[in-house]
Amino acid sequence: MKQPNEKPQGANSLMASINESGGSPKVNRRSMLVAATAAGAGVFGIGLIRNALIAKSPVFLAAGQKYDGRLVETIREGLIACGLQPELLRGKRVLLKPNMVEPRREIRHMTTHPAVVRAVAEVFQRWEAHVTVGEAPGHVRDTEMALVESGIGEALDDDRLDFADLNYEEVGWVTNSGRRSKLDGFHFPRSVLEADLIVSLPKLKTHHWVGMTASMKNLYGTLPGIKYGWPKNVLHYAGIPETVADINASLPKTIAVIDGIECMEGDGPIMGTPKQLGLIAISLQPAAVDATCARIMGLDPSRMKYLHLATTSSGQISDRRIEQRGERWQSLATPFQMLELPHLRELRAG
Amino acid sequence: MSWISAILDQVEHSEAWGFRAGTAPSAEPAALAAMALAAHGRADEGLLAARWLMQIQAQDGSVGLNERVSSPGWMTSLAILAWESVAVRLAGEVAKSAGDKLREASRRGTDWLLIASGERVEANAVIQHDTTLVGWSWVDGTHSWLEPTALAVLALKSRGLSGHERVREGVKLMINRLLPDGGCNYGNTVVLENTLRPHLQPSGVVLTALVGEENVSERIEKTLRYVERSVGVETTASSLAWGLHGLASHGRLPNGCESWLEASAKRTAKRGASLPRLTLLTLAALGTESPLIILPQQRSVT
Numbered sequence: 005m006k007q008p009n010e011k012p013q014g015a016n017s018l019m020a021s022i023n024e025s026g027g028s029p030k031v032n033r034r035s036m037l038v039a040a041t042a043a044g045a046g047v048f049g050i051g052l053i054r055n056a057l058i059a060k061s062p063v064f065l066a067a068g069q070k071y072d073g074r075l076v077e078t079i080r081e082g083l084i085a086c087g088l089q090p091e092l093l094r095g096k097r098v099l100l101k102p103n104m105v106e107p108r109r110e111i112r113h114m115t116t117h118p119a120v121v122r123a124v125a126e127v128f129q130r131w132e133a134h135v136t137v138g139e140a141p142g143h144v145r146d147t148e149m150a151l152v153e154s155g156i157g158e159a160l161d162d163d164r165l166d167f168a169d170l171n172y173e174e175v176g177w178v179t180n181s182g183r184r185s186k187l188d189g190f191h192f193p194r195s196v197l198e199a200d201l202i203v204s205l206p207k208l209k210t211h212h213w214v215g216m217t218a219s220m221k222n223l224y225g226t227l228p229g230i231k232y233g234w235p236k237n238v239l240h241y242a243g244i245p246e247t248v249a250d251i252n253a254s255l256p257k258t259i260a261v262i263d264g265i266e267c268m269e270g271d272g273p274i275m276g277t278p279k280q281l282g283l284i285a286i287s288l289q290p291a292a293v294d295a296t297c298a299r300i301m302g303l304d305p306s307r308m309k310y311l312h313l314a315t316t317s318s319g320q321i322s323d324r325r326i327e328q329r330g331e332r333w334q335s336l337a338t339p340f341q342m343l344e345l346p347h348l349r350e351l352r353a354g
Numbered sequence: 355m356s357w358i359s360a361i362l363d364q365v366e367h368s369e370a371w372g373f374r375a376g377t378a379p380s381a382e383p384a385a386l387a388a389m390a391l392a393a394h395g396r397a398d399e400g401l402l403a404a405r406w407l408m409q410i411q412a413q414d415g416s417v418g419l420n421e422r423v424s425s426p427g428w429m430t431s432l433a434i435l436a437w438e439s440v441a442v443r444l445a446g447e448v449a450k451s452a453g454d455k456l457r458e459a460s461r462r463g464t465d466w467l468l469i470a471s472g473e474r475v476e477a478n479a480v481i482q483h484d485t486t487l488v489g490w491s492w493v494d495g496t497h498s499w500l501e502p503t504a505l506a507v508l509a510l511k512s513r514g515l516s517g518h519e520r521v522r523e524g525v526k527l528m529i530n531r532l533l534p535d536g537g538c539n540y541g542n543t544v545v546l547e548n549t550l551r552p553h554l555q556p557s558g559v560v561l562t563a564l565v566g567e568e569n570v571s572e573r574i575e576k577t578l579r580y581v582e583r584s585v586g587v588e589t590t591a592s593s594l595a596w597g598l599h600g601l602a603s604h605g606r607l608p609n610g611c612e613s614w615l616e617a618s619a620k621r622t623a624k625r626g627a628s629l630p631r632l633t634l635l636t637l638a639a640l641g642t643e644s645p646l647i648i649l650p651q652q653r654s655v656t
Contacts, residue, residue: 108551144540144553144555146554146555146590148590149555172374212545212546230419233428234499237496238493240496
């Protein structure tokens with residue numbers, strides 16, 4: 005781990021090449037994760053312009069999902085459909101990042117359901133990855149309370165999964181690779197810096213400032229409260245859309261599995277009401293899956309600033325640049341209720 | 355009580371001043387250890403943690419997160435409380451030699467604290483609390499929030515500065531941020547016309563900092579009732595500890611809470627040692643004798 009305040013290498017250098025055993029070629033994380041897709045499309049060695057023309061971001065959607073259903077199978081199939089190569093995850097450190105912003109046991113539509121966390125953990129454990137669940141709850145200092153109220157603590161105990169309290173870990177410095185905000189860089193916790201892969205596990209919700217919160221905004225919870233506060237007001241001052249884009253650009257490789265089974269609409273991300281959708285959404289490119297979820301919610305992703313800012317670094321958001329796998333989003337579209345505010349009305353599709 | 359002694363035995367050593375066992379020392383756990391040891395009759399052992407806090411104190415008087423990370427400085431308030439509580443409990447020759455140094459560190463920390471402040475935000479229709487009141491922020495250059503304001507008020511009260519204008523404004527801010535039906539969260543009340551929900555830990559911290567204040571708002575009584583309703587044998591450690599501090603500050607400790615503390619300590623230890631949470635429980639077990647409760651007659655004179 006880099007020492008705190010040790011300057012700066014950038015998250016990409018933390019994702020240094022992974023030397024595979026057995027004499028196979030040296031690959032970095034990005035190439036590892038997209039290899040199947042890219043190789044299938046025959047893009048290696050082809051010029052950048054051609055690449056840009058043909059490369060699409062795969063997004064997998066599964067409808068009709070239930071928390072007591074076949075989540076493990078769905079998630080495994082979805083990840084593979086998006087191009088993940090399970091054999092390359094053997095022995096790798098995978099950090100699962102659910103949303104536990106300010107959990108309450110009677111408001112389960114606010115935070116990631118424990119069943120989704122358990123299912124994703126099982127998928128990666130079967131692929132022989134070392135799985136840790138980690139979160140820096142944004143509104144509460146008592147992380148133990150957040151674990152209990154969310155139900156995730158009990159799930160972790162039952163499955164003997166490790167938990168990393170990202171609010172209180174030692175921190176290391178990473179240069180801001182996004183450069184959309186004024187922040188020079190970020191202090192990330194040890195578990196984030198040491199992860200080979202981060203899996204964002206958000207709850208799909210409306211957000212009263214930026215329209216929606218899904219896999220990208222969820223990664224605010226990778227930043228430690230001891231450095232950024234409760235709430236992480238530093239990020240608000242630097243601009244929510246800008247810092248969402250920057251954090252995503254600066255983190256180690258991140259993919260997304262979205263809990264869209266029971267969602268939140270109205271005054272999200274805290275005070276909204278439940279919305280049943282039955283969706284699991286997966287992508288190796290967070291912007292692409294967030295854009296697809298926005299379309300399902302009746303929002304236009306091109307009007308959402310954080311998605312627009314993150315397009316190059318975190319995936320495509322244009323519908324024609326996204327390759328749909330599983331269900332088509334058009335068949336799942338169901339407008340989410342939003343607060344009647346001018347800045348939110350502007351985000352509506354159509 | 356054996357569960358308290360077992361925790362104190364652990365936090366006598368610097369290896370236990372991290373947020374988790376085996377991690378590097380940090381200011382908040384070290385400050386809590388110093389307070390707990392001193393208040394439970396182990397002032398000489400508490401002095402070790404207090405001295406470590408002095409070692410990481412910056413030139414400007416602030417105390418950062420640990421030896422390597424010098425900002426933000428919100429843990430300075432806890433360091434002041436630790437220095438004051440150890441200094442007042444030392445005995446013999448060390449009381450003079452070490453006590454003077456602790457008080458000097460505390461004075462320098464206080465100077466920094468009186469300069470540090472949260473940012474005002476222009477009044478607006480979106481956020482209904484008084485955004486122009488100035489308290490303390492978690493991070494320099496951001497808005498005032500409840501826990502850093504409450505901790506700063508406590509630290510300044512421990513220095514005999516209860517009447518200071520910064521403390522008075524901090525108290526006003528805390529009362530302004532209490533929710534209409536009692537309790538508080540990190541520090542928002544009504545946003546976009548929706549009243550937010552209370553959380554136990556910040557409610558306890560704020561009640562603790564409001565000790566000795568006139569009951570000028572019905573929201574204080576409502577907050578006390580909220581905390582009374584919320585604490586119990588199943589409450590998690592730091593929320594329980596702060597909730598009980600808040601109630602003790604106002605003479606409202608519930609019957610049987612000693613057994614809640616012990617049960618919480620056992621659960622916390624079983625889940626993996628989080629020593630700051632355990633240390634907080636030992637402080638809560640002291641009732642009004644906790645160094646975090648600054649009763650008016652106990653405030654030192656600077």
